Amino acid sequence: MSSDSSKLDLGDLEGYMETLVRDWHVPGVGVSIVRNDEVVITQGYGHRDVVNARPFTSSTLFPIASNTKLFTAVAAGLLVERGLLSFDEPIRNAVPSLRFYDQSLDAAVTLRDMLGHKTGVPRYDMIWYESDYSTKDLFDRIRFMKPIVPLRSRLIYNNMMYEAVGHIIELISGKPWQQFIRDEILVPLGMHRTLFTYGDAKADEQGDYALPFSEGRNSNEFWQPPAPKDDGCSPAGSIVSSLEDIARWSIVLMNDGLIDGKQAIPESVLKATLAPGLPWPTEMSDVFGFKTDLNGIYGMGRMTAAFRGHLLTSHGGTLRAFHSQVSYLPEEKIGVSVFVIGDHCAPLSNAIGFDIYSRALGLKETDWTARLLDFRRKAKATMRKARERAVPRAVPNTQPSHDLADYAGSYEHPAYGTFDISTDGTQLQFGFRQVKLPLNHFHYDRFDTADDETNGAWSVSFLTSMLGDIDRAAIWLDQAEAVFARRPTRPDADVLARLVGTYETPLGRKVGVKLSRDGDISLFHPGEPADVLKPFKGLQFRSSDFPDITFEFALDEDGRAKALRHWNAHVELEWPRIDDSIPADALEDGGLVKS
Incomplete structure (x- = not known):
């Protein structure tokens, strides 16, 4: 799809893109360019399915990964606009069930901190990556994530905070995250080819969706990495969209929420996402040895930076073999979005936009793509040689300590x-x-x-x-x-029931073993609090009070407990079972409830 591209002098864009596809060995790439409130071009190059030579089109569904985040930030902003949330009050004021690692974070973390990666908590990506956890499950795990720097002192990118915000949107609105996004953003914007999972894309009636391909790490041959999960919506990164829909999204962003003559999103919500937060790390620029853009500052779900003297707002998205960049120049109202298939050509998601902006602005071109291609080739060769030279550093002549x-x-x-x-x-x-x-x-x-x-x-x-x-x-x-x-192996309930009774110590003291309503085996001496025994393996249990003590029940021929042995590093004792009842005084003094 395209309109009057003469409004922008882009030179020989077709030739430029064909050269990139050839030189970078790109499976497939798509470009969307918008200006003001019009679409200049939405065009695919190469293939969405390189094995079957199926073309990349303007309607090809593509996983946009972390470009999902701005949708989540805008959705949260809509709830702020309605007075149901606040960007700058402690988020637990509105959502008491949210728990952070400690009380200081509970009392201070705001929605803006979560959406701006300012909590001081590291990524913990392996909690959510390829997991079957729901957004609520991930929300509940925030409390285990330990910060490594003080709150608001450093930007640390964190997908888990966006997962938690997705659940907060559901708690506050009463709608699941994906339904809220659909009802409040996608439908009003007319984004009909934007879905929530890769499985949704595969079920598309047109069958027009991108497949993951990339070069092998030791060759130039394409291979097919595992595709994203078919199910599971992720407020941090599961949306799939098309170039045509991303063009509409870019028009809305550039025009402060206006599209087709109507205010689809409040201007205040979009401006809030651009408010400057913390500086974006520049490690990759240091590795490259040159800088493409300067002084990146993250807002909420997107960032701003200076590109050759012009303000640029952008956000990237990365999944295995899928890379996207959605960006625009706010003053000039020119937007470029790029979808790239292939990890080996991931830098193109940024570089193509830089080259197009340079052309559109009439600036002297800097060959970003040539610089990055040279870096990529050197890095691939270096890593291949490193793997070839790798020698195991194991301590020789050692054996496992156990079978x-x-x-x-x-x-x-x-x-x-x-x-x-x-x-x-x-x-x-x-x-x-x-x-x-x-x-x-x-x-x-x-x-x-x-x-x-x-x-x-x-x-x-x-x-x-x-x-x-x-x-x-x-x-x-x-x-x-x-x-x-x-994880312990817990005996069946009928086996546990056979362990209940009274056991006698070598000094003649009676010790009771009881099964609680929760299915826990408890051990108690008269007049003392109960010690809940933790299952370990088989009929072995560990003391809650003294973890270095192991208890093991011995069974007779009928499968009933005949003795209780316990030991630590220094002593081992056996208590014979003398009765299958439990002394009443022990129950009263031990504080256990009779079953």
């Missing part, structure tokens, strides 16, 4: 959820969400996967308790070590 079967089980982290370790008797297998890879012994109790092109390399270090059991495992996630506790 392989002892490592098998599920391990749980309060924020990240669980991963599983299984074994076929000769090798361990690692399973974490979509990642399923064999583990090979590295040294001591560390096991590694191979460096898989799809999922990378993973290392698992198993840890032991004071009693020598494998009870934890550490993995490097989100640039930090995350320790997962081994």
Whole structure:
């Protein structure tokens, strides 16, 4: 789709794009250009499906990843406009169920902090990435995310805060995030080819959606990485859209909410998202050795910067093999959005816009694409040589401390959820969400996967308790070590019921074992508070009060408990079971409720 492109002198845009597709070996790329309230061009180049040579079109559905964030920020702004939320009051005033890592954050964090990446909390991306968690599940996990810098002291990009805001929108509006976005933004704007998941795109009647392709890391051949999840809406990054719809979105943004002669979004809401927050990090400019834009400042869901003396507002989006950039020049009212398939050509999502803006403004061209292509080729060659030279640094001649079967089980982290370790008797297998890879012994109790092109390399270090059991495992996630506790194997309820009774210590003291309404085994001495025993494995339990003490029930031929053994590093005792009833005085003094 295009209109009168003579309003902008873009030179030989077709030739320029064809050259990029050839030189960068691009599977497919799409460009949308708007000026004032008109569409200049929406055009695809290359293929949305490179294997079957299906063309990239102006209506091709494409995952825009983090360009979803501005939709979420605008949705939250609509609730602010209606007096239901505030950008600058503590968010817990409106949403008491939201909990942060500590009370100081609870008392201070605002909606603007969450949308502006100002909470001081690191990314914790592996909580939500490829998980089955709902927005509420992710909202509930905010409390486990520990800050690493003081509030509002440094911008740290954080997808999880947008997931939480998505749930806040539902709590306040009474509508799920996606329904609120559809009703309040997409329908009024006439964005009919904007959907909420990759699965929605695959179900599209036209069948016009982009497929992920990228160059192999050791070759120039295309391969197909895993596609985004089919289900699960993400307020941080799941929207799929088309060049035609993104053109309408850009027109609305550039014109303060006006489109087709009507005020579709309040001007105040859009201006709020542009209010300057914290500086955008410049690490990549330092790596490149040159700067494309200067003094980036993040607002809420987008940022502003200076591009060759002109104000630029933009935001990028990145998923595996899908890269997008939505930007415009507010003073000149020229907007360029770019969709790119392929990780190896991801820099084009920025560079194409820079080149088009330079042409449209009549500036002397700087060949951004040539500079970035040279950088990309050198980086790929360097990394290939580094992998070839890589030598395992394992401590030689070491063995695992346990049999392989002892490592098998599920391990749980309060924020990240669980991963599983299984074994076929000769090798361990690692399973974490979509990642399923064999583990090979590295040294001591560390096991590694191979460096898989799809999922990378993973290392698992198993840890032991004071009693020598494998009870934890550490993995490097989100640039930090995350320790997962081994999930206990809990006996069935009928087995637990056979453990209830009175046991006698070697000194003749009566000790009661009771099953609570919640299914917990509790141990108590008369006159003392109950000690809830935590399941460990089989009929072994750990004391809540003394974690270095293990209790194990022994059963008779009929499957009923005949004794309770307990031990720590220094002593082991056995208490015979003398009765299947529980002393009444122990129940009263121990504070347990009779079942």
